[in-house]
Amino acid sequence: xxxxxxxxxxxxxxxxxxxxxxxxxxxxxxxxxxxxxxxxxxxxxxxxxxxxxxxxxxxxxxxxxxxxxxxxxxxxxxxxxxxxxxxxxxxxxxxxxxxxxxxxxxxxxxxxxxxxxxxxxxxxxxxxxxxxxxxxxxxxxxxxxxxxxxxxxxxxxxxxxxxxxxxxxxxxxxxxxxxxxxxxxxxxxxxxxxxxxxxxxxxxxxxxxxxxxxxx
Numbered sequence: 001x002x003x004x005x006x007x008x009x010x011x012x013x014x015x016x017x018x019x020x021x022x023x024x025x026x027x028x029x030x031x032x033x034x035x036x037x038x039x040x041x042x043x044x045x046x047x048x049x050x051x052x053x054x055x056x057x058x059x060x061x062x063x064x065x066x067x068x069x070x071x072x073x074x075x076x077x078x079x080x081x082x083x084x085x086x087x088x089x090x091x092x093x094x095x096x097x098x099x100x101x102x103x104x105x106x107x108x109x110x111x112x113x114x115x116x117x118x119x120x121x122x123x124x125x126x127x128x129x130x131x132x133x134x135x136x137x138x139x140x141x142x143x144x145x146x147x148x149x150x151x152x153x154x155x156x157x158x159x160x161x162x163x164x165x166x167x168x169x170x171x172x173x174x175x176x177x178x179x180x181x182x183x184x185x186x187x188x189x190x191x192x193x194x195x196x197x198x199x200x201x202x203x204x205x206x207x208x209x210x211x212x213x214x215x216x
Contacts, residue, residue, distance in 0.1 A: 011140035014050050018043050018136070036166075037124040044128060047136050061135040062187070062194035072196050079186040079200035083179055087204070091178055095171045116209045126202035133163050133180060134187045134197050156184035179204070 006013075022039045029035035051057055066072035138159040145151035164177025183197045190196040 008144075010054075011144040014047075015137060015140050017050075018046055018132075021046055034120070034124075037120060037128070040124050040128045040132060044131060047132070058131065058135065058194075061131075061139055062192040063131065063135065064193070064195070066193050066195060067191070072190060072193060075186055075190040075196050076199045079182065079197065080203045082186075083182050083200065083204055086178060086182065087175065091175050094174065113209060113212075117206060121205040121209050122202050125205050126198050129163070130183070130194050130198045130201055133159050134183055135194050137162060138184055138187065139192075152188060156181065156188065160184055 022043050025039040025042045026035045029038050032038065048058070051061075138155050141155035141158050142152055145154045160177050160181035163180030164173040164175075167173050167176040179201075183201060186200065187194070187197045
């Protein structure tokens with residue numbers, strides 16, 4: 001029996017396969033600054049193949065226009081506000097030494113800032129990470145744990161833990177994990193619409209990159 005056709009094990013195997021490709025590609029590009037982003041792109045191509053293999057698509061995971069725009073915009077705003085409040089009043093006080101600086105105190109040009117903003121902040125972060133974690137990982141975990149309230153809650157928590165662990169440093173992991181948890185909750189609340197969490201993810205990332213440039 002083809003193990004990939006085992007519907008119970010399939011979600012877990014797919015996550016393991018994508019994780020393996022991510023770490024292998026990242027190691028192959030070990031000397032490249034954007035190696036994680038390159039690995040992420042490889043993973044998204046692999047996931048697209050896996051989705052087509054089981055007659056699914058990114059649209060089924062939520063990469064589609066909202067059915068109710070006003071509700072979607074409301075969830076986006078509420079998600080951004082929640083991230084801001086939790087980060088400023090809970091996460092930051094845990095790390096009084098200050099937030100991680102994406103540029104580590106180095107001077108960057110305006111063109112470099114635009115590259116970070118468009119390619120990294122909006123591209124591989126807001127779009128790529130939401131497709132990967134809230135779209136693929138959360139739904140696969142949900143399939144594996146069961147499509148019920150407990151299984152969904154477990155999937156939201158586990159994908160946030162995985163999201164946090166992929167970031168560097170204790171502060172980076174905690175910050176990313178908390179943000180991943182919030183995004184996961186709002187993804188479910190927004191009827192699993194990825195555009196809502198993509199937009200909500202883009203705002204703090206964009207503000208972080210712009211403020212890092214202006215602080216020089």
